[in-house]
Amino acid sequence: MRKGWASSGVDLHLEISATGGRRRGLEDALREAVRDGRLPRGTRLPSTRALAAELRMARGTVSAAYDQLVEEGYLTTRPGAATEVADVTPPAPPGVAGMARPSLPSSPGTAGVARPSPHSSASAPPDRPTSPPEAVPVHDLRPGLPDVSAFPVRAWLRATRHVFATAPSHVLGPCDPRGRIELRTALAGYLGRTRGVITTPDLIVVTTGFVQALNLLAAVLPGGPVAMEDPGHDFYRDVARRAGREVVPLPVDGLGARAETLTREVAAAVVTPAHQYPTGIPLHPRRRRALREWAAGSGRLVVEDDYDGEFRYDRQPVGALQGTAPEHVVYVGTASESLAPALRLAWMAVPPTLIGPVTEAKLHADAHTEVPGQLVLARMLETHDYDRHIRAARLRYRRRRDLLRARLLGPGRPLPGVTLAGVAAGLRALLLLPEGGPAEAEVVAAGERRGIALRGASPLWHDPPVSAGLLVGYAAPSERAYPYALDALAETLAELRGGAGRSSL
Numbered sequence: 001m002r003k004g005w006a007s008s009g010v011d012l013h014l015e016i017s018a019t020g021g022r023r024r025g026l027e028d029a030l031r032e033a034v035r036d037g038r039l040p041r042g043t044r045l046p047s048t049r050a051l052a053a054e055l056r057m058a059r060g061t062v063s064a065a066y067d068q069l070v071e072e073g074y075l076t077t078r079p080g081a082a083t084e085v086a087d088v089t090p091p092a093p094p095g096v097a098g099m100a101r102p103s104l105p106s107s108p109g110t111a112g113v114a115r116p117s118p119h120s121s122a123s124a125p126p127d128r129p130t131s132p133p134e135a136v137p138v139h140d141l142r143p144g145l146p147d148v149s150a151f152p153v154r155a156w157l158r159a160t161r162h163v164f165a166t167a168p169s170h171v172l173g174p175c176d177p178r179g180r181i182e183l184r185t186a187l188a189g190y191l192g193r194t195r196g197v198i199t200t201p202d203l204i205v206v207t208t209g210f211v212q213a214l215n216l217l218a219a220v221l222p223g224g225p226v227a228m229e230d231p232g233h234d235f236y237r238d239v240a241r242r243a244g245r246e247v248v249p250l251p252v253d254g255l256g257a258r259a260e261t262l263t264r265e266v267a268a269a270v271v272t273p274a275h276q277y278p279t280g281i282p283l284h285p286r287r288r289r290a291l292r293e294w295a296a297g298s299g300r301l302v303v304e305d306d307y308d309g310e311f312r313y314d315r316q317p318v319g320a321l322q323g324t325a326p327e328h329v330v331y332v333g334t335a336s337e338s339l340a341p342a343l344r345l346a347w348m349a350v351p352p353t354l355i356g357p358v359t360e361a362k363l364h365a366d367a368h369t370e371v372p373g374q375l376v377l378a379r380m381l382e383t384h385d386y387d388r389h390i391r392a393a394r395l396r397y398r399r400r401r402d403l404l405r406a407r408l409l410g411p412g413r414p415l416p417g418v419t420l421a422g423v424a425a426g427l428r429a430l431l432l433l434p435e436g437g438p439a440e441a442e443v444v445a446a447g448e449r450r451g452i453a454l455r456g457a458s459p460l461w462h463d464p465p466v467s468a469g470l471l472v473g474y475a476a477p478s479e480r481a482y483p484y485a486l487d488a489l490a491e492t493l494a495e496l497r498g499g500a501g502r503s504s505l
């Protein structure tokens, strides 16, 4: 622990951990200070110059830490004014009720994710193939799959051997409906450390995927419609509807989900704050605040789908929304993106008021998630093999996104006017087609002729008769195959330049 007194502006004792980097340590220390109330809202923080001098850090490190916490909603900043602690109520530890709520922010100006103009509607293969496609594509650029050829087989086997060698009766014995305590304990630590989630092992429920988490929540939420992002994942809209829920659109613009449109009638809002699916936009701090306020003010719930929160490439990931409102946000994470969807392993951090009903629902759904996989994942977390895998995957996917951008948008671009939406993050990118250029369905069909499986994005809009573009998954091909897949995509787009592809439809 490195201790420092930041006495310029505020007199605050920051305990900055020596591990994990100085910027990370400063962020954690400031986050903690806001959370535990030592830095109450409205507190003016020292200038980056003053704090940097005080802590003997580079000014850029301090300013990067401030930026990160502004993004997460802990701090606010205005041009020409000091950075202040935001109007965020320090979350009480789970189980403690009665948090005062901040006031509503002014509604943000919206840059807007342009709603694509209507063209033909493309019926696309599901984002999450549940069975092998009929004709196996040469290049799979659909979203929904990590690079399974890079699955950490050795670490998984090592952990499996350890688990069976040390605790065979645990492996094969009965289990709490919430999941094995080893995994819940490891997850509580990991999620707190990497995503800023505030929870305890008692409040974690291991599920067989986000899909099951949504089903369980649909069964226990109070009456009323569920708001889901528009655009958003169409499969999960279907899941909620099949579970008997009315689904209403939660519009998305250039700042993310428009939280200010939520009404009291809505029972829950399902959102992807770290990296909006599919636009790739992180939720703006004002919107994060508006979501918290809506949930707290109306006793409603936010479901935070953190499907790819570990994968941000241009900066450190924005911390989980749940960390600023654990009483009102259900956090859901998954191994489907980080390891493999076939594992069927995901986790929820549930507010104390819901843990009883969610546990009951899980018990009646399938008793519990299969145990060996849970214990193996717990071991991978304990040994940090999981962290190592994530770090390597992050580098790999970052390179792939850079390559995608360079190949499609750089010099020699195959189809002028193509753009990529969103920030550098995740395993997929929304590729917007140029106005007057080929329609989504044409590109998908032309890709198919070249053996590329592509996903048209229009079904992701609640009202889908549009040509939105493509949701390109750049993770699925192996490292070796990826450049060829990219070439094939570029050639497909080049073929359609100037409407050349239209006649073939």
Ligand SMILES: Cc1ncc(COP(=O)(O)O)c(C=O)c1O
Binding pocket: 128, 143, 144, 145, 208, 209, 210, 211, 212, 233, 272, 277, 305, 307, 333, 334, 335, 336, 337, 341, 345, 346
């Ligand atoms: C938006 C979104 N949420 C959640 C998930 C994870 O789903 P599951 O855990 O059910 O495999 C995915 C996986 O592709 C996704 O795209």
